[in-house]
Amino acid sequence: MPKVCQTVEQPATLREFTFRGDRYSMVAARESVMDFIKEHRFPQSEEIDILVALQEALANAVLHGCQNDGTKTILCRAEINLSALTIVIRDPGPGFDLAAIESAALTPNTTEHGRGICLMRSLMDEVTYRRGGSEILLRKFRHSSS
Numbered sequence: 001m002p003k004v005c006q007t008v009e010q011p012a013t014l015r016e017f018t019f020r021g022d023r024y025s026m027v028a029a030r031e032s033v034m035d036f037i038k039e040h041r042f043p044q045s046e047e048i049d050i051l052v053a054l055q056e057a058l059a060n061a062v063l064h065g066c067q068n069d070g071t072k073t074i075l076c077r078a079e080i081n082l083s084a085l086t087i088v089i090r091d092p093g094p095g096f097d098l099a100a101i102e103s104a105a106l107t108p109n110t111t112e113h114g115r116g117i118c119l120m121r122s123l124m125d126e127v128t129y130r131r132g133g134s135e136i137l138l139r140k141f142r143h144s145s146s
Contacts, residue, residue, distance in 0.1 A: 012081040013040065019058075019074045021066025021091065026058050033078055033087070040080045042142070049123040050085065050140055056116040057089045057136050065091025065134055084125075087138040095133030 015036045019029040034051055042050065058074070066072040075090045121127045126139035 012079045014077065014079045017076040017078070019076065020070040021062055021072035021074050022068050022070035023059075023062055025070065026055075026062050029058055029074070029076070030055055033076060036078055037080070037085060040085070042085065042140070046140060046143075050087075050138075053120045053123045053127075053138050054087060056120050057087070057138060060116060060136070061089050061091035061093075064096070065093030067093070083142055085140045085142070088135060089138075090131065090135040093134050095129075095131060098129055098133055 017029065017032055019025050030051070033054060034047075037050060038047065058076075061074045062068055066074065072092050077086075077088045079086045117127070120136075120138065124138045125141045126137065128137040128139075129135065130137065
C-alpha cells in the first residue's frame with residue numbers, strides 16, 4: 001500500500017488589540033503589538049521594518065481616522081502563522097480616496113502628507129486598503145531563514 005504523506009499547517013496565533021484614538025496612546029499601542037510579534041522570533045531586520053510600518057499605520061489611524069480623539073477606538077488584529085505576519089488596523093474614520101493614492105504613487109511626493117504609504121509599501125510585502133481606506137492590512141512573509 002502506498003504511503004500517504006500529509007502536512008498539517010499549524011494554526012495561526014491571533015491577538016486582537018483595542019486602543020484609544022489619540023497620540024498619547026499610540027506608543028503603548030505600538031509596543032503591545034510589537035511585544036506579541038517579538039514572541040514569534042522574526043529576524044531583527046524584519047522586526048525593524050514591521051515596527052516602522054506599524055508606527056506609520058497607527059499614526060495614520062490616530063491622526064486621520066480618529067482626528068486625535070481619545071474617545072474614538074482603533075482596532076488592531078495581528079495574526080502569525082508559519083508563513084507570514086498579518087496586521088489589520090481599522091479606525092472609525094471615513095477613509096480616503098484610494099484612487100488618488102494610487103495615482104500619487106507614480107509621482108514624487110513633496111507634500112507634508114502621504115509619504116508614509118510609500119514607506120509602508122517599501123517595508124512590507126503587502127499593503128492593502130479596505131473599507132474605503134479606514135482599514136489597512138500589512139503583511140510580512142516569513143523567509144526560510146527565520
